[in-house]
Amino acid sequence: MxxxxxxxxxxxxxxxxxxxxxxxxxxxxxxxxxxxxxxxxxxxxxxxxxxxxxxxxxxxxxxxxxxxxxxxxxxxxxxxxxxxxxxxxxxxxxxxxxxxxxxxxxxxxxxxxxxxxxxxxxxxxxxxxxxxxxxxxEVLPTHDAKAGDSLTEELTPREREVLTHIAEGKTNREIADVLIISPKTVDRHRENIMQKLNLHSRVELVKYAISRGLIRVE
Amino acid sequence: MxxxxxxxxxxxxxxxxxxxxxxxxxxxxxxxxxxxxxxxxxxxxxxxxxxxxxxxxxxxxxxxxxxxxxxxxxxxxxxxxxxxxxxxxxxxxxxxxxxxxxxxxxxxxxxxxxxxxxxxxxxxxxxxxxxxxxxxxEVLPTHDAKAGDSLTEELTPREREVLTHIAEGKTNREIADVLIISPKTVDRHRENIMQKLNLHSRVELVKYAISRGLIRVE
DNA sequence: ATCTTTGTGGGGCGAATCCCCCATACGCGA
DNA sequence: TCGCGTATGGGGGATTCGCCCCACAAAGAT
The missing domain is CATH 3.40.50.2300 (Response regulator)
Known part of the structure; x- marks a missing residue:
C-alpha cells in the first residue's frame, strides 16, 4: 500500500x-x-x-x-x-x-x-x-450581543454617531447633511476617530464598527 | 486504551x-x-x-x-x-x-x-x-442560499480574490503589488465587481464580503 | 470558426479620502 | 480661573477612489 x-x-x-x-x-x-x-x-x-x-x-x-x-x-x-x-x-x-x-x-x-x-x-x-x-x-440563536466595552470609553458620543454613519457607507457630505453640520466637521471627527483607534481607512473603520456591534451586516 | x-x-x-x-x-x-x-x-x-x-x-x-x-x-x-x-x-x-x-x-x-x-x-x-x-x-444550497452562493456564481475567481483584498483594507496599489498586476487591472476588477453586485463604494464591498464570509472580522 | 468570458492593461477626470495646518465656543472640573 | 475635552469649522494638498473611454490575448462555448 x-x-x-x-x-x-x-x-x-x-x-x-x-x-x-x-x-x-x-x-x-x-x-x-x-x-x-x-x-x-x-x-x-x-x-x-x-x-x-x-x-x-x-x-x-x-x-x-x-x-x-x-x-x-x-x-x-x-x-x-x-x-x-x-x-x-x-x-x-x-x-x-x-x-x-x-x-x-x-x-x-x-x-x-x-x-x-x-x-x-x-x-x-x-x-x-x-x-x-x-x-x-440549522440556525443557532447565539446572538449574544455583548455591548459596552472599550469603544464606549474611547470615543465620544458624537464620534460614535459619525462612525456609525461611515460604517453604513455614507460619504462625509451625506453625513454632514444628516447631522446638519459642515462636511469639514465630519472630516474632523473621522480624523479623531482614526487617530484614537489607530485605523487608517474607511474600510478599517467599518470592520471595527462591525466588530463592536455598532452596525450589523446584512 | x-x-x-x-x-x-x-x-x-x-x-x-x-x-x-x-x-x-x-x-x-x-x-x-x-x-x-x-x-x-x-x-x-x-x-x-x-x-x-x-x-x-x-x-x-x-x-x-x-x-x-x-x-x-x-x-x-x-x-x-x-x-x-x-x-x-x-x-x-x-x-x-x-x-x-x-x-x-x-x-x-x-x-x-x-x-x-x-x-x-x-x-x-x-x-x-x-x-x-x-x-x-441538497442540504447546502438550501441552507446558505441566503449567504454565500450567489457570490460563487456572480463573481469570477479573480474577482473574488480582489474583493477579499479590498475587504482586508488594501488599496488598489497594494493589491496590485500582491497579485503582480497593474493597479489599473485591479481597478478594472473592482469596477466589474461593483457593477455586478450593484455596490458603489469600498465600504459596501467590505460589508458584502463579510456577509458572504469571504473575510472575518474579529 | 465565430462569439463570449475572463484577465490583462492604458488614459482621463471629477469626487472623495486622508492628513496636516489653523481657529472659536461651550462646559466642567481642579 | 485655567485648563481640558468636546464640538464646531476653514484651507490646503497628496493620494485614492469611482467611473467613463479604449484595447488585446487566451480559453471555452456554440
Missing amino acids: SKIRLLLVDDHEIVRAGLRMLFLAEPDMEIVGEAGGGADAIRAVADLHPDVVLMDVAMPGMNGIEATRRIKEANPETAILALTMYEDEQYFFEMLNAGASGYIPKRAAPDDLVSAIRVVSQGNVFLYASLARFLLN | SKIRLLLVDDHEIVRAGLRMLFLAEPDMEIVGEAGGGADAIRAVADLHPDVVLMDVAMPGMNGIEATRRIKEANPETAILALTMYEDEQYFFEMLNAGASGYIPKRAAPDDLVSAIRVVSQGNVFLYASLARFLLN
Missing part, C-alpha cells in the same frame, strides 16, 4: 512544523509539500498532486475557501481537509460548498486528525463532532 | 456473522451484543451501553430510522453508524435527522467500515463518498 501524500497549507510556519512532527509518527503518511498561502497551494497541488490537502481556512491574501474552490475545479480527485481555528458555521458551510471533504478544528486530538486524513483520502467525508450539529441544527 | 464496544443490528444473521468475522481482526474493537430488529436494539443499548451501534436501515418491524431516533433520545452519547444496502437519498437524510453519526453502504471496503467506526466512536461524523454528494447537492 502506498503512502498517503499530504500537502500542508497554513500561513504560520509554526503550525506547519507541528504538523510535520505529527506525521513523522504515521508510517502510512508522508508530507510531499507545504504552502504558506492560497496561491502557493494551488501551484503546489498542480505540481505535486497530493492525495490530501490540509487547508487552513483563514489566511491573508487568498483564503482557504477560495483556494479550495480552485483546487477542486482543476483537480477534483484531490481531497481537501479543512483544518481551522474557527468552529464557525459560516466557514463550515462555505468550505464544504467549496469542495472540502472534511472539517476539523486545530484543537482536535492528533488521533482525530490522522483519522480524518485516512477518511478523506478514501473519498469519504469527515466532520468533527462540534461541527456536526450545524448539519441538523 | 479500552476497546470500542460495538452492537450489531441487522435482521440477517448472515450479515452479523460476516461482521463478527471482520471485527475479530480488529484488536481495539469488540462486539458486546447483537440485535435482529429495532425493538431488540433499543433493549440491547439500554442493557449494554455500547459505544457504537452498527444499525441496518431497512428491517422488518421497527426499522433502523425509528430505532435510531429512540436510542438517541434515551442515550444521546451512543454513536450510531448506519450500515445499509441502499445508497438512497431519502434514507440518508432520514437517518442523519434521526441522529446517526455516520452512513456507510454494505458494499464498502472493510477498512472503510472500521475507519468509520473509529470516527463515530469519537463523536465525529463519517459519510461515505457516494453519499457525500447529497450534502452538497
Whole structure:
C-alpha cells in the first residue's frame, strides 16, 4: 500500500512544523509539500498532486475557501481537509460548498486528525463532532450581543454617531447633511476617530464598527 | 486504551456473522451484543451501553430510522453508524435527522467500515463518498442560499480574490503589488465587481464580503 | 470558426479620502 | 480661573477612489 501524500497549507510556519512532527509518527503518511498561502497551494497541488490537502481556512491574501474552490475545479480527485481555528458555521458551510471533504478544528486530538486524513483520502467525508450539529441544527440563536466595552470609553458620543454613519457607507457630505453640520466637521471627527483607534481607512473603520456591534451586516 | 464496544443490528444473521468475522481482526474493537430488529436494539443499548451501534436501515418491524431516533433520545452519547444496502437519498437524510453519526453502504471496503467506526466512536461524523454528494447537492444550497452562493456564481475567481483584498483594507496599489498586476487591472476588477453586485463604494464591498464570509472580522 | 468570458492593461477626470495646518465656543472640573 | 475635552469649522494638498473611454490575448462555448 502506498503512502498517503499530504500537502500542508497554513500561513504560520509554526503550525506547519507541528504538523510535520505529527506525521513523522504515521508510517502510512508522508508530507510531499507545504504552502504558506492560497496561491502557493494551488501551484503546489498542480505540481505535486497530493492525495490530501490540509487547508487552513483563514489566511491573508487568498483564503482557504477560495483556494479550495480552485483546487477542486482543476483537480477534483484531490481531497481537501479543512483544518481551522474557527468552529464557525459560516466557514463550515462555505468550505464544504467549496469542495472540502472534511472539517476539523486545530484543537482536535492528533488521533482525530490522522483519522480524518485516512477518511478523506478514501473519498469519504469527515466532520468533527462540534461541527456536526450545524448539519441538523440549522440556525443557532447565539446572538449574544455583548455591548459596552472599550469603544464606549474611547470615543465620544458624537464620534460614535459619525462612525456609525461611515460604517453604513455614507460619504462625509451625506453625513454632514444628516447631522446638519459642515462636511469639514465630519472630516474632523473621522480624523479623531482614526487617530484614537489607530485605523487608517474607511474600510478599517467599518470592520471595527462591525466588530463592536455598532452596525450589523446584512 | 479500552476497546470500542460495538452492537450489531441487522435482521440477517448472515450479515452479523460476516461482521463478527471482520471485527475479530480488529484488536481495539469488540462486539458486546447483537440485535435482529429495532425493538431488540433499543433493549440491547439500554442493557449494554455500547459505544457504537452498527444499525441496518431497512428491517422488518421497527426499522433502523425509528430505532435510531429512540436510542438517541434515551442515550444521546451512543454513536450510531448506519450500515445499509441502499445508497438512497431519502434514507440518508432520514437517518442523519434521526441522529446517526455516520452512513456507510454494505458494499464498502472493510477498512472503510472500521475507519468509520473509529470516527463515530469519537463523536465525529463519517459519510461515505457516494453519499457525500447529497450534502452538497441538497442540504447546502438550501441552507446558505441566503449567504454565500450567489457570490460563487456572480463573481469570477479573480474577482473574488480582489474583493477579499479590498475587504482586508488594501488599496488598489497594494493589491496590485500582491497579485503582480497593474493597479489599473485591479481597478478594472473592482469596477466589474461593483457593477455586478450593484455596490458603489469600498465600504459596501467590505460589508458584502463579510456577509458572504469571504473575510472575518474579529 | 465565430462569439463570449475572463484577465490583462492604458488614459482621463471629477469626487472623495486622508492628513496636516489653523481657529472659536461651550462646559466642567481642579 | 485655567485648563481640558468636546464640538464646531476653514484651507490646503497628496493620494485614492469611482467611473467613463479604449484595447488585446487566451480559453471555452456554440
